[in-house]
Amino acid sequence: MKNILQFILSGLTTGSIYALIAIGFSVIHNATGIVNIMQCEFITYGGMLTVTFYIFSKFPYFIAIPLSIICVSIMAGLFERVVIRNSKSKDIIILIFITIGASIFFKGLALLIWGSDPFMLPPFSGNQPIKIFNAVIIPQNLWVIGISIITVILLHLFFHKTITGKAMRAVANNKKAAQIVGININRIVFLSFVIGGFLGALAGIIIAPITTTSYDVGFMLGLKGFAAAILGGYGSMGGSIIGGILLGLLENLGAGLISSEYKDVIAFVVLILVIYVKPSGILGLAKVERV
Amino acid sequence: MLKVKNLSVKYGEIQALHDINIELKKNEIVAIVGNNGAGKTSLINTITGIVQCYDGEIIFNNENITNLPTDKIVKYGIIQVPEGREIFSELTVEENLELGAYQRFKKEDKNKIFETLDEIYSLFPILKNRKNQIAGTLSGGEQQMLAIGRGLMAKPKIMLLDEPSLGLAPLIVEEVFNVIKRLREQEVSILIVEQNAYAALKNSDRAYIIETGKITMHDKSENLLNNEKIQEAFLGKRRK
Incomplete structure (x- = not known):
């Protein structure tokens, strides 16, 4: 029991990552109605490009990280512009399948480029553990939590204070009305992919010093982020945050207090129970604002 | 200001609008009156580019704006106020x-x-x-x-109102139309499509009657309001 604070701190760290990924899923879903499986690859490429720029090209972090995020955002935007927009069928199921196909393709490409070995990125600042009461936290956990909080605040300001952000919420709320006031829906869809790419890459980069990164790291993280989005209420930013944090806490408390072998099982059983009782997720889409 | 010439709209095999010709002049309030399914909303949606037309032209101030995407139409100052209050x-x-x-x-x-x-x-x-x-x-x-x-x-330079009276109590309908009439002072030309023939004819300068996708009558609104056929078809009055 005395380790409970430790589990909570670890839970908040992974939870923040899940929340960022969940918001990425939600933003794209709200603009397009699809579940973008490519989100997994945004995570992978964020981490792996940083490996390339930092370890191989020897750029410092403050160049390597923004550069990787920009590359993945461009990749996400291009994916929408070239692949999604030109799809002959606008059927949601077909579009989702296109994202699955693209995801498999990019995973294979990552294997070709970087091989199957995992890479370790060094922490952003030192490795000296910090003692908080009877728990120990490494500085990277604080980086993850801090960067996630700042990102969420910036996103909130974007969605509520800028006309483009408001237009994105308008498209999520009522596409026909958005068209009528003169919003170019294609532009908003494009932007949603860029934001999805940004958030996926960011999550993949800041977690890499803790868990290592490899060509297939995005799949499981993406799945958890997707689960977090459903848990909280798919499509909502508040729901994504709550779902992400809750899933992170469940996993770590489950692993610590019961058994680490059952960590995924415990988390997903709770997920299924929540969905069973409240299909719209904890925050229930009907009442909350979408992003 | 706005001219619709020989406009036809098809949804697959079904033709919603046949050879529609209407005109809206500066500072005018023009009504298009017709029953449910007559093609009123199709007409407005085609003007604002939400629905693509099959044949014909839409001209705004001598510029051809047919089938432009909605955000481009909005740039011209042609704004739709949609049916069912799509807020x-x-x-x-x-x-x-x-x-x-x-x-x-x-x-x-x-x-x-x-x-x-x-x-x-x-x-x-x-x-x-x-x-x-x-x-x-x-x-x-x-x-x-x-x-x-x-x-x-x-x-807007032109406002297209789709059934502004839909689902509103009579007193509120009157209030809405009072507002619409005041818009003229702001130099907005107005096209209203309405099922509520009485309210539309009473509050407009000219009107077109649309039936199953065709314009069947066109006159000054007050003339139409006194027209026996119109009274019978839309205003619920019996012929003596």
Whole structure:
């Protein structure tokens, strides 16, 4: 029991990552109605490009990280512009399948480029553990939590204070009305992919010093982020945050207090129970604002 | 100002509009009256580029705007106030109004947009009282006011109103039409499509009657209001 604070701190760290990924899923879903499986690859490429720029090209972090995020955002935007927009069928199921196909393709490409070995990125600042009461936290956990909080605040300001952000919420709320006031829906869809790419890459980069990164790291993280989005209420930013944090806490408390072998099982059983009782997720889409 | 020439619209095999010719002059209020399914909404949606036309032309100030995407049509100042009050129900009243000026944010000073916002608030004081309320919680009449206010935020040259009286109590209908008539002072030309023939004819200069996708009659509104055929078909009066 005395380790409970430790589990909570670890839970908040992974939870923040899940929340960022969940918001990425939600933003794209709200603009397009699809579940973008490519989100997994945004995570992978964020981490792996940083490996390339930092370890191989020897750029410092403050160049390597923004550069990787920009590359993945461009990749996400291009994916929408070239692949999604030109799809002959606008059927949601077909579009989702296109994202699955693209995801498999990019995973294979990552294997070709970087091989199957995992890479370790060094922490952003030192490795000296910090003692908080009877728990120990490494500085990277604080980086993850801090960067996630700042990102969420910036996103909130974007969605509520800028006309483009408001237009994105308008498209999520009522596409026909958005068209009528003169919003170019294609532009908003494009932007949603860029934001999805940004958030996926960011999550993949800041977690890499803790868990290592490899060509297939995005799949499981993406799945958890997707689960977090459903848990909280798919499509909502508040729901994504709550779902992400809750899933992170469940996993770590489950692993610590019961058994680490059952960590995924415990988390997903709770997920299924929540969905069973409240299909719209904890925050229930009907009442909350979408992003 | 706005001319629709020989317009035809098809949904697959079904032809919704046949050879429609209408005209809207500067500062005019023109009504298009017809029953459910006559093609009224199709006509408005085609003018604003939501529906593509099959044949014919739409001309605005000598420019061909046929089949342009909606955001381009909005740039010309042609604004639709949709049927069923398609407002942003999850956003606040003020955000709804700001989004009405979406395209102006890119090229105009913000203060000018807030000036328009103040004008809308003085036109509809109720919206000012509720500006921070979620729009979905407004009453039907208030939502209609919001939809009109949002349209005005774009500083339109032409406003296309789709069934502004739909689902409103008679007193509120009168209020809405009073507002519409006042829009003329702001140099907005107005095209109203309505099922409520009496309200539409009483509050417009000219009117077209549309039946199963065809224009069947066109005259000054007061003449149509006194026309026996119209009275029988739309106003529920029996022939003596």
